[in-house]
Amino acid sequence: MSLNRLGILLRKELWQGPKSFIFIWGxxxxxxxxxxxxxxxxxxxxxxxxxxxxxxxxxxxxxxTRSVDSIATREYATVAQLKQATENGAVDMGIVLPxxxxxxxxxxxxxxxxxYVWGESLAKNRMVLAITISDLTRELxxxxxxxxxESVTLGDETNIPWTDRLLPLIVLMAVFFAGMTLxxxxxxxxxxxxxxxxxxxxxxxxEDVILSKALVGVGxxxxxxxxxxxxxxxxxxxxxxxxxxxxxxSIMAAEVGVLLGTIFKDVTTxxxxxxxxxxxxxxxxxxxxxxxxxxxVGQLFPTYYIVQPIVDISQQGAGWADIxxxxxxxxxxxxxxxxxxxxxxxxxxxx
Amino acid sequence: MNxxxxxxxxxxxxxxxxxxxxxxxxxxxGIVLYIVIYFVMPSAxxxxxxxxxxxxxxxPVFEQLSGEGLVFEQIxxxxxxxxxxxxxxxxxxxxxxxxxxxxxxxxxxxxxxxxFRGDVAEEVQDAVEVLIRELSYLQTGQSLAVETTTEVLGxxxxxxxxxxxxxxRPLFAVFIVLFEMMGLASLITEEVEHGTIRALLLTxxxxxxxxxxxxxxxVSMAFGQALLVxxxxxxxxxxxxxxxxxxxxxxxxxxxxxxxxxxxxxDMMSAMGWGTVTMIxxxxxxxxxxxxxxxxxxxxFIPSYYMVETVYQASCFGVGWADxxxxxxxxxxxxxxxxxxGIIVLRRKFQ
Numbered sequence: 001m002s003l004n005r006l007g008i009l010l011r012k013e014l015w016q017g018p019k020s021f022i023f024i025w026g027x028x029x030x031x032x033x034x035x036x037x038x039x040x041x042x043x044x045x046x047x048x049x050x051x052x053x054x055x056x057x058x059x060x061x062x063x064x065t066r067s068v069d070s071i072a073t074r075e076y077a078t079v080a081q082l083k084q085a086t087e088n089g090a091v092d093m094g095i096v097l098p099x100x101x102x103x104x105x106x107x108x109x110x111x112x113x114x115x116y117v118w119g120e121s122l123a124k125n126r127m128v129l130a131i132t133i134s135d136l137t138r139e140l141x142x143x144x145x146x147x148x149x150e151s152v153t154l155g156d157e158t159n160i161p162w163t164d165r166l167l168p169l170i171v172l173m174a175v176f177f178a179g180m181t182l183x184x185x186x187x188x189x190x191x192x193x194x195x196x197x198x199x200x201x202x203x204x205x206x207e208d209v210i211l212s213k214a215l216v217g218v219g220x221x222x223x224x225x226x227x228x229x230x231x232x233x234x235x236x237x238x239x240x241x242x243x244x245x246x247x248x249x250s251i252m253a254a255e256v257g258v259l260l261g262t263i264f265k266d267v268t269t270x271x272x273x274x275x276x277x278x279x280x281x282x283x284x285x286x287x288x289x290x291x292x293x294x295x296x297v298g299q300l301f302p303t304y305y306i307v308q309p310i311v312d313i314s315q316q317g318a319g320w321a322d323i324x325x326x327x328x329x330x331x332x333x334x335x336x337x338x339x340x341x342x343x344x345x346x347x348x349x350x351x
Numbered sequence: 352m353n354x355x356x357x358x359x360x361x362x363x364x365x366x367x368x369x370x371x372x373x374x375x376x377x378x379x380x381g382i383v384l385y386i387v388i389y390f391v392m393p394s395a396x397x398x399x400x401x402x403x404x405x406x407x408x409x410x411p412v413f414e415q416l417s418g419e420g421l422v423f424e425q426i427x428x429x430x431x432x433x434x435x436x437x438x439x440x441x442x443x444x445x446x447x448x449x450x451x452x453x454x455x456x457x458x459x460x461x462x463x464x465x466x467f468r469g470d471v472a473e474e475v476q477d478a479v480e481v482l483i484r485e486l487s488y489l490q491t492g493q494s495l496a497v498e499t500t501t502e503v504l505g506x507x508x509x510x511x512x513x514x515x516x517x518x519x520r521p522l523f524a525v526f527i528v529l530f531e532m533m534g535l536a537s538l539i540t541e542e543v544e545h546g547t548i549r550a551l552l553l554t555x556x557x558x559x560x561x562x563x564x565x566x567x568x569x570v571s572m573a574f575g576q577a578l579l580v581x582x583x584x585x586x587x588x589x590x591x592x593x594x595x596x597x598x599x600x601x602x603x604x605x606x607x608x609x610x611x612x613x614x615x616x617x618d619m620m621s622a623m624g625w626g627t628v629t630m631i632x633x634x635x636x637x638x639x640x641x642x643x644x645x646x647x648x649x650x651x652f653i654p655s656y657y658m659v660e661t662v663y664q665a666s667c668f669g670v671g672w673a674d675x676x677x678x679x680x681x682x683x684x685x686x687x688x689x690x691x692x693g694i695i696v697l698r699r700k701f702q
Contacts, residue, residue, distance in 0.1 A: 021621055021623065025624065032631065068481075070478040071478075088643060089643025104496070105496075110497075111497055116504050117501055117503045119505030120506075120512065120513070120643065122396065122420070123398040123420030124399055124421070128400070128481070131481055134488075138488060138493070147463050148460045149463050149480055150464045151480070152465065155469045
């Protein structure tokens with residue numbers, strides 16, 4: 001293996017790569033998916049009832065509603081905008097606070113709130129919003145709560161928001177989408193077009209070519225993994241440890257990509273296989289999504305050893321001592337895959 | 352145009368389509384998956400907040416307020432209440448003290464204990480606390496001089512909410528026809544790449560025969576599958592003729608788009624690239640139906656909006672021709688325009 005030739009091949013891959021659909025999609029895909037998931041699960045799947053307010057007199061009730069965690073509040077400049085938003089379902093209920101509302105409430109004088117209710121709003125959302133407005137208005141009027149409340153939490157389970165639960169899925173997609181498909185499609189295309197054969201009759205070896213493709217896959221995969229964690233503000237307190245795990249995960253992704261590239265003869269068959277066998281790669285994140293499934297099942301799949309340390313570091317604040325075992329297994333899996341690849345490349349060479 | 356040639360070409364295209372393992376596999380898997388997803392999802396909407404209540408003495412307001420959106424179920428003992436909450440039978444448990452009424456009368460603050468499972472969302476805990484506080488205000492006769500005028504915007508669906516799975520029908524229909532668009536585009540691209548189209552045009556086959564055959568295959572594949580899935584998931588129970596017409600017009604539209612994509616694509620990978628980008632854009636309106644308020648009026652500028660909205664209105668609300676003819680007319684116009692544009696640009700590519 002020549003480092004000089006490897007460098008030339010790497011430059012060629014980096015120059016040609018960005019022109020391919022897979023390269024562009026490897027970057028755009030995970031970002032788009034991450035944004036869609038944040039939108040859908042971060043906001044839309046939230047259980048919070050949504051309250052819209054058109055405040056005509058600078059009421060303090062607006063600030064009070066913002067301080068309540070059980071509802072989501074949006075402000076609208078005009079009543080027409082508020083009505084439109086309620087009609088579209090952007091909010092469950094829209095209220096119009098008249099001028100002098102706070103003064104009237106404080107003085108115990110009669111006043112009026114106009115409430116627009118979205119026809120498709122759930123009964124419990126309407127009820128929660130109505131009592132919250134009432135409760136906050138009482139606070140505004142200075143009424144004293146007639147009870148003391150003590151909350152007791154039962155069981156060891158903790159509520160993991162959907163955005164956190166989906167983080168491993170997004171990271172794994174980012175790492176594998178680019179890291180796996182780029183080397184795989186590149187090798188298959190070069191085999192189909194005959195350029196791989198043409199290259200290996202020069203002093204360049206098959207190992208040089210495949211290593212350069214794998215390195216581009218590792219680089220892109222690592223960059224995308226880091227980018228997705230940055231976008232999701234999930235870098236935690238141990239960024240270097242996270243980069244280490246992502247690097248080992250990227251190596252695994254590129255190795256799987258080279259494996260597919262050497263096994264399959266055309267891109268269509270490769271994609272069909274990925275479609276049906278992709279469940280093996282994504283099984284640990286699916287298991288993590290559903291706590292009802294025994295979590296030990298995830299350990300049977302190789303990608304668990306990428307996902308779990310990432311979750312431990314970014315969401316639980318784990319350090320090296322907590323993730324050392326899983327990271328060691330991940331490194332060992334990378335070495336085993338590398339061994340398999342050496343054998344497969346040798347066979348490909350013979351053919 | 353020669354009907355014999357068109358028939359032979361259509362039969363060849365269908366055989367080729369299913370020979371492409373990638374598209375054949377995702378087509379069948381997709382149909383099965385949509386149907387499975389539909390039947391796995393809940394068939395009803397749970398509109399109420401169910402709360403377990405242990406109250407040796409039941410304050411009258413707790414009885415009065417139990418109704419729409421709020422269900423209190425009496426539990427014999429505090430232990431049974433805690434067990435029921437821990438088992439997830441209720442969103443929360445409320446234990447009122449024996450002497451609650453005496454304390455209210457004496458102007459003292461009774462201690463109310465709330466039980467939550469550890470994995471219950473924070474907003475639910477806050478909502479229950481607000482609810483209990485509000486009930487205590489009412490019980491102690493603390494009134495508010497605020498009058499609320501309520502207006503429901505749109506059809507009031509209280510008690511008749513549409514389950515998410517039924518809202519997903521248009522999404523299924525759009526996904527299916529869009530996958531067919533990718534299938535047809537890649538089929539044409541493959542033929543252009545392999546030179547079979549040029550070879551065909553050297554025979555008595557005319558360009559018109561070719562387009563008629565491709566159009567026929569595209570429309571019937573997209574329409575047939577969408578119709579099958581929509582029928583199985585109950586989308587034809589109300590206004591079946593409107594739903595069928597919409598699916599047919601949608602199939603014509605995506606066939607025209609498939610021609611356009613095939614004319615832009617240089618190879619299979621770029622056909623998939625353009626197809627994916629088109630698919631992402633066209634799928635957006637389906638989200639506006641699933642998650643009302645997520646998109647605003649700009650979604651109307653995406654052509655698939657008219658397909659999604661029509662299927663949704665007809666199958667979920669039974670809206671008729673008088674209200675939906677404009678959508679269908681726009682869809683017809685879009686289909687005609689896409690087909691004409693697709694044929695013109697693809698014809699130039701062939702020649």
